[in-house]
Amino acid sequence: MDLKINDQFYSSQAEPSDMLLWVIRDELGLTGTKFGCGAGICGACTIHVDGVAMRSCVTPAAAAEGKAITTVEGLATTQDDSERLHPVQEAFIEAQVPQCAWCMNGQMMTALAFLQANPKPSDDEITAAMGNNYCRCGCYVRIKVAVARAAELMEQANG
Amino acid sequence: MAKENPAKEQAAKDKRRWRVSRRGFLIGLGVVGGGLALGWRFGLPAARLGIANGLEEGGAPGGAEVSPDLWFEVNPDNTVSLYLMKVEMGQGVHTALAQLAAEELELPFENLQVIPASTARGIEDGFGTGGSTTISSLFTPLREGAATLRLMLQAKAAEKWSVEPDNLVAMNGSFFKQANPEETMTYAEAAQGVSDWEIPKDKPELKGIREFAVIGQPMQRVDFTEKLTGRAVYGYDARVDGMLYGAVARPPRFTATLKQASEGTARAVKGVVDVVIEDDFAGVVATSRGAAYRGLEALELDWDLGETYQQADIDALTQVRPGEGVVVQKEGRVAAKLKSATSIRAEYHSPMAAHAHLEPQAALVEVRSDRVIAQVSTQSPQLVRDEIAEALKRKKEDVEVTATYLGGGFGRRLNVEVAVEAARLSQAIGKPVHIGWNRSEEFRHGYVRPPTHSVLEAALDETGKIQAIRHELASGDVAFPFLPAFLSTIFGADFGAWRGGRFHYEGIENREVLSQRVKLPLKTGWWRGLGLLANTFAIESFMDELAHASGQDALEFRLRHLSASDHNQRLKRVLESAAEAAAWGTTLAEGRAHGIACSTDTKTVCAQVAEVSIEESKVRVHKITTAIDPGLIVNPDGVKAQTQGAIVFGLSSTFFEKLTIQDSQFAPQNFDTYPLITMKETPEIEVILRQSGEEPFGMGEPPLGPVAAAVANAVFALTGQRLRSLPLTLS
């Protein structure tokens, strides 16, 4: 089947019932999307399908056919030959959020989909939206700061 | 920010050969463009150092058979690479180490790149990365090496300019003449074309702490762009052309052994490439992970199930047997004092727990005829190399292990199983094999944090001062399973089990701690902080009980048992700082209360005040105020991050984590039955940094110590309920 990931087309040998996570990581080699539980609990594998945050470890490939998938590799853009990070990535660096960073794909992809739907969230709304993503290193205090900051940066970027 | 880790491009570099030189330094031979590579070893036994010095005289032709523990290379673009075998697992060591080196090199921080070495580069580091020791153990040697490198470059720059080295000044990666600051020579230019390097005779003089310009600054982590764009490679992400995926048969119980295995219908499963059955080992190799696991299910496996154990058996074994422990602290005369007074006594328990590092263990191994190449999420690359060599009966030199980035370590990756598994499969089928465990394998087939039981007893005098105090602890093994058996006889007690279990209150004249070994039918071992969390929970809860029993303020009670020693004064300072910042002793909002606790670990002292309330009959933590003194601070923001993270990690144990067994098997298979803390339960955390002395102590584990006790003590202050078991549950 054909999959559109970060505006590029990939042809995959996967069965429609194969979980997207393994198609994206193992077959197509985009390893920025991480595996933590395989059961939809930890959030490490979060991707966007048509802009909606999905847990790719429990999402069959068939569910993304004909749709636009975004992974963490698709967040930054290139301008004048240099990389421009996405405001969410910038905010996570500014707040020096990660430790091991294994969960951070999921944190950022979850945050981005949330902020697109709710550009000016309250603190409690951030906690509710981010409250189902595990970070074993315990970066929650900084994740919260970064998500609030990302909201500001995204607003500025959108002028 | 320093450059991104160019490990991949570097991986092609040949194994360097070294000439032994003065003061144990090694000069790299054959550096491209006549640059300079300078390496060194530390902790060499005297005899071997002697040999090294002897070689220097003789000038071992073509480089001696020695290799450095770490080394610098001056690159043509005037950056300097620092190669070392310390693993970045989230703790930020590559950033802090870069700070140490840049300081004495007089090099801009961003021109220093830390490159995690592979065992192929000849680096030896038998200890691995753990125990909160990286920065403290490298603090002096790394700066000395950096200063030596700078002086060597300075000597060559002076030669090229025909002036005395003393007339030059090093700044920002260049030298200039004092007399003529306009003219500069970069380090790379100084190194250009030189081959007769000489190590200075004397140890260089190092900067005093007041001269530090890089150390002590809140540097940004060097690994974040790579990590946040998805480019960083962890063990689970390692790839190579032609690789296949492996899965290994797991016993249905931790007591089970494989009696017999046959292929069954495994080969007929779509995607299965091969089936490997050897002695006690059965695995499947396939074109995808899914196919490999489906292949496993089609094997015919006959297990001897072994004995049946239940959680009640583990609980029954985890009991202090009075008077049987090995003494690990003894000051004064405890027994006599406790006998002659009415004493107070209490018992505390902590359960088994999982590491739950979010990246399950993973390895990619390629067994070739000439060598074995492995990329592994490990805290101990050298150990992995030795294990693979032994399993495959290959020479150690033919096995190259690179530690990738790790998705968390927490002690679990000091000893990983997956590398040998992948090596066995790769050896059998002649192709590179990647194995990444799934979450169920992580929960059920590793070693876990041991369960503990603590019994504390103390006698107070008529003024409410502690006359004598005793802590008897019983714990499953922590360090012993990984040490040669004779060492457990020498040590007597498992140092991992009693970590944090001794009394640091030097104002108590009579104190005694006994540690006893609980032999369990399952594997226990390293876990972040080792015994620190469980022992601090017991001791600091008990201190609180004593204060309340005698009507004393919990802070004052702790302070009055401190001595005038330097350590105890540091402890006093963090206790007072945390208390002051939290407004200890003032009236809180209705329904809220404070609790306090402190700990010492690797000489780092830490105090925490928890503010709690009860909501819907559950404990809610609103704020943790913490003051920490890790000696000299290298990267303040890194210290803050570690403190915040360790507190959250500790709160997860305080409220959620409890691993149980049923029918000789760990009960949980995934996070649905073993939940971790989330942002929803994470309180506000205020971190106050206190600095002291001229050397750094540990940071990765110490702030984990006090949190459970601080919360339990606050719960008591609020409800009168004393919770003596982790995780805390209100009755």
Ligand code: FES
């Ligand atoms: S790996 Fe998908 S939610 Fe955990």
Ligand code: FES
């Ligand atoms: S940074 Fe390690 S799991 Fe989140």
